[in-house]
Amino acid sequence: MLKTACVALGLSLPLIAGAAPAPRPPVAPEAVRREAREIFAKIVSIESSIGKGEVPKVAEYLAGEFRSGGFPAADVHVLPLGDSASLVVRYRGTAKGGRPIALLAHMDVVTAKREDWKRDPFTLTEENGYFFGRGASDIKSEIAVLTAEFLRLKAEHFNPTRDLIIVFSGDEETEQYTAIDLVEHHRDLIDAEFALNGDGGGGALAEADGRPISYVVQGAEKSSVTYLLTVRNPGGHSSRPRKDNAIYELADALEAIRAYAFPVKWNDWTLQDFRAAATSRPGEFGEALKRFAANPGDPAAAEVISTDPEFVGLVRTTCIATMLQGGHAENALPQSATATVNCRIYPGTTALEVKAKLEELSGKKVGITLAHEPLVSDASPMRQDVMRAVTHAVNVTHPGATVAGTMAAYATDGSVFRRGGIPTYGTSGLFMKGSDDFAHGLNERISVDSFYSALTHWDVIIHDLAGAR
Numbered sequence: 414m415l416k417t418a419c420v421a422l423g424l425s426l427p428l429i430a431g432a433a434p435a436p437r438p439p440v441a442p443e444a445v446r447r448e449a450r451e452i453f454a455k456i457v458s459i460e461s462s463i464g465k466g467e468v469p470k471v472a473e474y475l476a477g478e479f480r481s482g483g484f485p486a487a488d489v490h491v492l493p494l495g496d497s498a499s500l501v502v503r504y505r506g507t508a509k510g511g512r513p514i515a516l517l518a519h520m521d522v523v524t525a526k527r528e529d530w531k532r533d534p535f536t537l538t539e540e541n542g543y544f545f546g547r548g549a550s551d552i553k554s555e556i557a558v559l560t561a562e563f564l565r566l567k568a569e570h571f572n573p574t575r576d577l578i579i580v581f582s583g584d585e586e587t588e589q590y591t592a593i594d595l596v597e598h599h600r601d602l603i604d605a606e607f608a609l610n611g612d613g614g615g616g617a618l619a620e621a622d623g624r625p626i627s628y629v630v631q632g633a634e635k636s637s638v639t640y641l642l643t644v645r646n647p648g649g650h651s652s653r654p655r656k657d658n659a660i661y662e663l664a665d666a667l668e669a670i671r672a673y674a675f676p677v678k679w680n681d682w683t684l685q686d687f688r689a690a691a692t693s694r695p696g697e698f699g700e701a702l703k704r705f706a707a708n709p710g711d712p713a714a715a716e717v718i719s720t721d722p723e724f725v726g727l728v729r730t731t732c733i734a735t736m737l738q739g740g741h742a743e744n745a746l747p748q749s750a751t752a753t754v755n756c757r758i759y760p761g762t763t764a765l766e767v768k769a770k771l772e773e774l775s776g777k778k779v780g781i782t783l784a785h786e787p788l789v790s791d792a793s794p795m796r797q798d799v800m801r802a803v804t805h806a807v808n809v810t811h812p813g814a815t816v817a818g819t820m821a822a823y824a825t826d827g828s829v830f831r832r833g834g835i836p837t838y839g840t841s842g843l844f845m846k847g848s849d850d851f852a853h854g855l856n857e858r859i860s861v862d863s864f865y866s867a868l869t870h871w872d873v874i875i876h877d878l879a880g881a882r
Contacts (some may be wrong), residue, residue, distance in 0.1 A: 414739040439809050441565070441868035449561035449868060452478065454537040456553050457546040460581075462524040466496040471520040475500055475560055475581070477779045482564040490602060492595070497521065497583035501602045503576055504563055510574025510879055512606035516836065516871075517826055518555045519585035519592075519612060522548040523853045531856055543849075543858040550843060550859045551852040553614035555611030556581060558842055558867045562875065565868075573879035578603055585826045589788065591592055592826040596833035607796065609874065612825045613839015616807065616814055625811035627689065630803050631839025632682040633792030633820035634828045635726060635757040638764045640771060648741075655746070660739045663750040666775035667734050670754065673766075673774055675730040678759040678815040679716045680792045682818040683727045684709060685815035687718075689817035726822030730767060732756040742821065753784065757822055760792040779874060790818065790831035799838050802877035809873050810866040811844055840874065842867025 415571035441449075455474060461467045472491045479489045479502050488503040493743075500520070525534035525547040532538045534547040544554070559579060566573075580603050583591040593604050618624065646659040684706045691702035701717035705728070708714070720723045732754050739750030756767050760866075764787035773779050795818060804816045827837035843863050851857045 437684050439869055441865065441872065443563055445565045445868060446865050448564065449557050449620045449865070450496050450537075451590060452841065453557035453864070454545070456520070456556055457537040457548055458535050460535050460547075460653040461521050462547070463521070463584075463587050464496075464524075468496075468520050469493060469498040470499040471556075472500040472581065472583065475520075476502075477554070478560060478564065483567045484563075490599075492591075492599060494591050494594050495582070497591055499583050499595055500579070500581040501599070502563065502579040502594070502604075504566065504578070505578065506573035506574060506575045506704045506879060508575060513576035513578050513604070514582050515578045515603055515605035515608035515830070516559055516794050517582070517608050517610040517612065517830070517837070518551075518552050518559060519582045520556060521582075521584050521586050522551065522553065523586050525857075529855055535858070539861060542861055544861055544864055545856060545858045546729055549857045550845070550850070551857070552612050552841070552863055554843065554859055554867065555841060558864070558871060559611060562871045565872070566875070572881075573875070574881065575606075575879050577603060577875065577879060580608070582826050589826060589829055592829040593788075596829055596835070600833075603835075607793070608801070608827070608830050608837040609799070610825060610827045610830075610837050610839045611841050613821060613827055613837075613841060614803075614819070615839075615841035616811055616844030618844050620846050620848060625807075625844060626693070627815035627817070628803070628807045628811070628844070629686065629689075629817055629819035630800060631821050631827070632795060632818050632830070633680055633760050634790065634824050635730075635759060636764070636787065636789040636821050636828060637819070637824050638756050638758055638767065638787045638789070640732075640754045640756065640768060641782050641784050642750055642754055642771070642775060642781045643688060643749060643751045643782070644778055645749050645780070646747060649746045651744045651746055653746075659747040659750040661737065662776075662778050663752055666779045667752055667754075667774070669774040669776075670732055670771060673770075674719075675732075675759075675770070676713060677710050677728050678730070678761070679705070679709045679728070679795060679821065680760060682792060682820040685795075686727065686820065688845050689815055690724075692815075701812035726757055727820055730756060730759045730762055732767070732771065758787075758789055760790065760820070762789075765788055774811060788824070788828055788832060790828040793831055793838060796836070796838070798878060799840075803838075803840050805877055806840075806842075806870045806873035810842075810869050814844075840870075842870035 616628040644659040687702040687706040701714040705714040736753035740747035
């Protein structure tokens with residue numbers, strides 16, 4: 414089955430001499446499952462959202478678990494930054510298999526108001542086959558699973574062929590300062606040949622019967638860059654209107670931006686995604702995906718693909734107005750008007766190139782500034798060893814699911830690592846139905862089965878990429 418899946422992806426399997434190692438059990442031992450659940454419950458109970466200052470508590474708790482599990486104190490690092498923190502844990506190997514692999518996730522979560530939830534968002538609740546709680550899917554489940562997996566491997570005296578480095582950041586949902594700090598100021602702790610990101614990728618289950626359908630490995634991300642478009646004017650009394658009105662001139666600029674479509678783009682990850690998606694999308698849309706994958710840049714196919722909000726971001730840079738502010742009194746001509754325009758920039762395009770295009774479209778009366786320092790990254794190269802390992806893990810946990818690459822239209826800490834020269838691949842252990850996806854929303858949940866199968870997912874990947882050869 415593994416061979417079939419890899420051939421479908423265009424991957425070649427190496428010939429392996431000698432007897433194959435005994436396969437790992439497809440289900441994690443009960444003791445490991447129990448420990449993972451305890452860790453999950455503990456970290457969900459800590460309200461590590463913006464402004465609470467609780468992320469360091471998550472980091473210190475986990476650091477204590479690692480030290481108690483046999484990791485030397487010198488290899489467990491809690492790195493405070495403002496009211497947040499990051500955690501880095503090194504599992505030392507022989508280095509015979511190459512440079513280290515980093516394993517990424519984030520300890521912070523989006524704000525959750527207790528009064529809006531049916532259950533306490535900061536109490537892990539198991540009910541009707543689901544785990545409920547803030548961070549259940551995004552992504553304290555991956556934190557718990559990766560921690561439990563490291564503790565399991567240490568208890569089993571696993572001796573990896575390369576160092577494995579857990580990297581848990583503390584503000585991925587907001588400014589990403591902890592990830593940037595790690596890459597720019599603690600490179601010695603986190604430097605790796607590549608990184609596997611628990612905050613990307615993942616599997617889909619059929620709505621009707623829950624059977625596995627597909628799994629995507631995220632090898633690229635678009636970058637979120639926000640621009641402020643401002644028109645200024647001397648203003649005056651509203652009883653003496655003039656044609657040079659700041660609000661109207663800003664509206665004209667926004668209309669020009671609305672009408673513009675950035676050039677069509679593609680990469681190995683989107684083409685593979687389109688080929689895989691075409692098999693399950695009937696009619697004109699599926700044909701458009703197939704045509705685009707066969708002839709990258711096909712403008713007619715791109716137009717059809719762009720009609721679907723799920724796919725529009727995969728064929729070009731997009732810019733959309735999200736906020737407006739203007740005027741100072743109801744009986745006065747506006748002295749200024751400002752629009753916030755959020756762009757999702759395609760890998761390989763710079764923030765300055767997009768800014769130049771917005772300036773061209775808006776005209777000379779509109780001033781354009783960056784709302785924050787842009788964080789733009791290129792796509793990671795497609796690695797056959799990573800794709801093989803993930804395909805193997807999916808075949809073990811969810812036989813029948815197709816595996817393909819993808820690019821995310823959103824950004825994670827993976828973009829920080831890619832920008833820093835560390836190729837990053839999103840490979841969450843979770844499978845779910847679309848109707849169960851409540852990340853960032855009310856009553857966030859994951860299936861209990863998916864949580865426990867994620868233990869096997871990561872175990873297979875680590876053994877394939879860093880196990881004895």
